[in-house]
Amino acid sequence: MEVEISGTDTVAVAAVSGRIDAYTAPDVEEQLQAAVSDGRHLVVDLTATDYVSSAGLRVLLTLAKRSARGDFQMRLSGLQEAVREVFDIAGFSRLFEVRDTPAEALAELSGS
Amino acid sequence: MGLQRAELVVPAATEYLELVGDFVSFMARRAGFADEEVARIRLAADEAAANVVLHVTARGVEEAFRVVCEEAADALTIRVQDAGEPFDLGAVPIPNLDAPLEKRNVGGLGIYLIRRVMDSVEIRPTAGGKELVLVKQRPGAAGETHGG
Numbered sequence: 549m550e551v552e553i554s555g556t557d558t559v560a561v562a563a564v565s566g567r568i569d570a571y572t573a574p575d576v577e578e579q580l581q582a583a584v585s586d587g588r589h590l591v592v593d594l595t596a597t598d599y600v601s602s603a604g605l606r607v608l609l610t611l612a613k614r615s616a617r618g619d620f621q622m623r624l625s626g627l628q629e630a631v632r633e634v635f636d637i638a639g640f641s642r643l644f645e646v647r648d649t650p651a652e653a654l655a656e657l658s659g660s
Numbered sequence: 661m662g663l664q665r666a667e668l669v670v671p672a673a674t675e676y677l678e679l680v681g682d683f684v685s686f687m688a689r690r691a692g693f694a695d696e697e698v699a700r701i702r703l704a705a706d707e708a709a710a711n712v713v714l715h716v717t718a719r720g721v722e723e724a725f726r727v728v729c730e731e732a733a734d735a736l737t738i739r740v741q742d743a744g745e746p747f748d749l750g751a752v753p754i755p756n757l758d759a760p761l762e763k764r765n766v767g768g769l770g771i772y773l774i775r776r777v778m779d780s781v782e783i784r785p786t787a788g789g790k791e792l793v794l795v796k797q798r799p800g801a802a803g804e805t806h807g808g
Binding site: 633 | 674675677678681696699700702703706707710713714755757758761762764766767769770772773776777
């Protein structure tokens with residue numbers, strides 16, 4: 549698992565590659581929380597994420613709850629089919645704003 | 661080759677979860693499951709194993725646990741066995757999927773995901789602890805359920 553942070557002055561784009569399971573989730577969480585610590589909005593790009601377990605869902609839910617409190621805005625992008633299925637089963641698809649590409653999500657948040 | 665049984669014993673540490681997933685995926689593929697079903701079976705085994713690791717870690721001990729895959733003519737059975745106490749699966753709260761974001765619980769999703777992707781899930785006491793028994797009907801087997 550790797551997290552690569554890019555983006556702009558106002559939006560962090562965190563591209564997560566590999567697996568988000570109980571082993572990698574603490575590291576993913578730390579890096580995503582760090583990415584928004586300077587007040588930027590957040591795009592979590594899952595284009596290269598091939599697996600998300602409930603541990604990964606917990607990380608994203610924790611961030612979404614912070615986002616809902618107004619700390620920052622958040623988008624997800626690039627969900628692979630297997631990841632989307634886990635989101636659907638867990639009822640997460642309705643909790644997140646999901647875009648096809650990180651560029652689309654970045655453009656949206658750049659205007660806010 | 662005929663119907664196979666294979667087992668894997670690994671330390672109860674999260675770094676071994678990927679190995680558990682690879683093992684179970686191999687056995688599921690061998691049993692003839694299509695890729696998307698292999699992914700679901702892997703998810704269930706990963707969640708079951710992660711649950712064991714979480715509870716072993718909480719007890720502050722170092723233990724191994726065992727994952728057994730058994731092919732039968734009609735199904736693949738995965739047994740995740742450890743030294744922990746059996747618990748009542750029925751008492752595990754079902755997440756409220758309709759709850760708004762602020763009311764969604766951060767935990768409790770693992771068992772729910774397992775139930776949704778497998779055909780049956782049971783906890784049984786064993787001589788040395790407990791086992792979580794996950795069953796998936798093989799493709800084309802009588803009694804196969806769809807869309808569960």
